[in-house]
Amino acid sequence: MSERQRRAFVANPNVGTSRWLDDIAQRLGHRISGLVEQDERILIQNGLLTGRTFSDDSGINDNMGRLTPLAFKFCENLQTYDAD
Numbered sequence: 001m002s003e004r005q006r007r008a009f010v011a012n013p014n015v016g017t018s019r020w021l022d023d024i025a026q027r028l029g030h031r032i033s034g035l036v037e038q039d040e041r042i043l044i045q046n047g048l049l050t051g052r053t054f055s056d057d058s059g060i061n062d063n064m065g066r067l068t069p070l071a072f073k074f075c076e077n078l079q080t081y082d083a084d
Contacts, residue, residue, distance in 0.1 A: 016058050020066075048074065 015023070021033040021040070028036070043049040048071040053059035060066060067075075 015060065015062055017052055017060050018058070020060050020062065043071075047071075 018033070021036045024036045025031050025033045040049060044051050047068055049066045050061050050063075050068060053061060064072075
């Protein structure tokens with residue numbers, strides 16, 4: 001992912017987990033936050049999304065769209081992948 005794409009993320013420190021899940025479900029078009037939550041867990045476990053915050057897991061760190069450095073590298077690899 002290019003530096004320009006990284007800067008396109010606008011952090012929102014006031015968004016909670018529930019609102020983030022709803023927003024992503026809306027953007028994906030299916031509007032089912034439970035599906036996003038299932039995928040979120042796997043992405044966190046694999047180091048591609050940042051985890052939740054607060055003792056009740058109600059917060060998130062929305063910096064860089066929650067993508068980790070590993071996720072950015074993965075995206076870069078996808079963009080430059082050349083299947084022969």
